[in-house]
Amino acid sequence: MNRMQVCTKLFSSLKLMTQSKVHLTRNMCATATAGTEKYQFQTLKLSTPSPFVVHVEFNRPDRMNAFNRQLWTEIKDCFDQLHNDPDCRVVVLSGGTSKHFTAGIDLFDMMKLGQELGAIDEVGRRGRLLEGTIKLYQDCISALENCYKPVIVAVHSACIGAGLNLITAADIRYSTRDAWFSLKEVDIGLAADVGALQRLPRVVGNHSWVRELAFTARKFSSDEAYTQGLVSRLFDTREALLDGAVKLATEIAAKSPIAVQGTKKNLVFSGDHSVQEGLDHIRQINMLNLQSEDFLTAIMASQSKETPVFAKL
Numbered sequence: 001m002n003r004m005q006v007c008t009k010l011f012s013s014l015k016l017m018t019q020s021k022v023h024l025t026r027n028m029c030a031t032a033t034a035g036t037e038k039y040q041f042q043t044l045k046l047s048t049p050s051p052f053v054v055h056v057e058f059n060r061p062d063r064m065n066a067f068n069r070q071l072w073t074e075i076k077d078c079f080d081q082l083h084n085d086p087d088c089r090v091v092v093l094s095g096g097t098s099k100h101f102t103a104g105i106d107l108f109d110m111m112k113l114g115q116e117l118g119a120i121d122e123v124g125r126r127g128r129l130l131e132g133t134i135k136l137y138q139d140c141i142s143a144l145e146n147c148y149k150p151v152i153v154a155v156h157s158a159c160i161g162a163g164l165n166l167i168t169a170a171d172i173r174y175s176t177r178d179a180w181f182s183l184k185e186v187d188i189g190l191a192a193d194v195g196a197l198q199r200l201p202r203v204v205g206n207h208s209w210v211r212e213l214a215f216t217a218r219k220f221s222s223d224e225a226y227t228q229g230l231v232s233r234l235f236d237t238r239e240a241l242l243d244g245a246v247k248l249a250t251e252i253a254a255k256s257p258i259a260v261q262g263t264k265k266n267l268v269f270s271g272d273h274s275v276q277e278g279l280d281h282i283r284q285i286n287m288l289n290l291q292s293e294d295f296l297t298a299i300m301a302s303q304s305k306e307t308p309v310f311a312k313l
């Protein structure tokens with residue numbers, strides 16, 4: 001057999017394998033996505049605007065979506081669950097009905113923490129309480145990054161302090177033109193400690209700009225955020241913003257979940273590793289993924305110009 005014949009044979013066996021698998025896959029996907037009723041949160045509201053897309057909305061409009069202890073922990077629980085949910089392939093995170101995306105940490109909650117600390121009369125024990133609290137809050141924000149499903153944040157109006165830390169752990173940031181941002185921590189006597197100092201320089205690559213913002217807490221506009229690469233698209237209204245975010249999510253959700261989630265895993269890993277370590281990591285991922293039915297399904301669909309259908313993951 002010459003080279004050409006080998007290729008033709010391989011291609012037809014791939015085709016046969018994939019045709020039966022596509023059939024199987026279609027059956028597996030027949031029930032498409034289940035609803036979000038299984039998610040029971042008070043400070044978050046979940047819905048499914050299109051198949052495999054979950055919309056998470058902050059739901060503390062009377063407190064401008066300020067992060068109290070409950071919101072912090074529900075964010076972590078929510079993203080940990082979405083990570084393992086086969087009915088979710090992409091997440092859109094927005095500020096819901098609140099006037100602002102978020103006012104940052106709940107200042108009344110911080111006062112309660114102050115009272116708890118006041119009741120402990122020894123510095124080492126007070127330190128332990130603070131260490132546990134900060135670690136919990138750090139983990140809540142890292143949950144967006146640790147979730148294999150791409151997270152698109154849709155920011156409107158104010159995005160302050162903890163909110164700015166949070167959006168740097170997302171994959172894609174969109175905002176309205178009226179959005180504004182502030183790395184506010186120094187103004188409340190804190191060094192930002194839930195990820196912005198680590199992630200923001202990596203997101204935008206402009207260390208001088210990040211330091212200026214971190215040292216001054218100055219408010220900056222969506223235009224500036226766009227110019228620096230913090231947000232990748234601006235919209236005139238909140239409706240257009242959500243529409244744009246859900247459209248993008250829907251496009252991503254139609255791709256192979258094996259490919260998309262492997263891509264996120266490797267992008268996150270490569271963010272703080274050398275090029276060689278990143279290449280070693282993706283090689284290990286693709287050793288497995290290139291054997292998955294998604295690979296064949298996607299290749300065959302691109303050859304036949306049909307829309308591929310992928311099984312739940």
Ligand SMILES: CCC/C=C/C=C/C(=O)SCCNC(=O)CCNC(=O)[C@H](O)C(C)(C)COP(=O)(O)OP(=O)(O)OC[C@H]1O[C@@H](n2cnc3c(N)ncnc32)[C@H](O)[C@@H]1OP(=O)(O)O
Nearest residue numbers: 063064066103104105106107108134158160161162184185
């Ligand atoms: C271990 C810690 C790790 C994490 C650290 C995180 C740190 C941070 O997040 S620092 C940032 C803290 N946030 C702020 O400093 C923002 C303070 N708020 C404002 O600047 C304004 O309120 C805001 C621009 C958000 C909104 O202004 P607007 O004029 O539109 O509304 P207001 O009338 O000011 O507020 C409406 C009601 O919301 C309450 N509220 C606002 N922010 C907070 C908050 N951060 N925590 C709790 N509650 C907040 C405000 O008190 C009003 O309530 P009410 O008077 O009862 O209507």
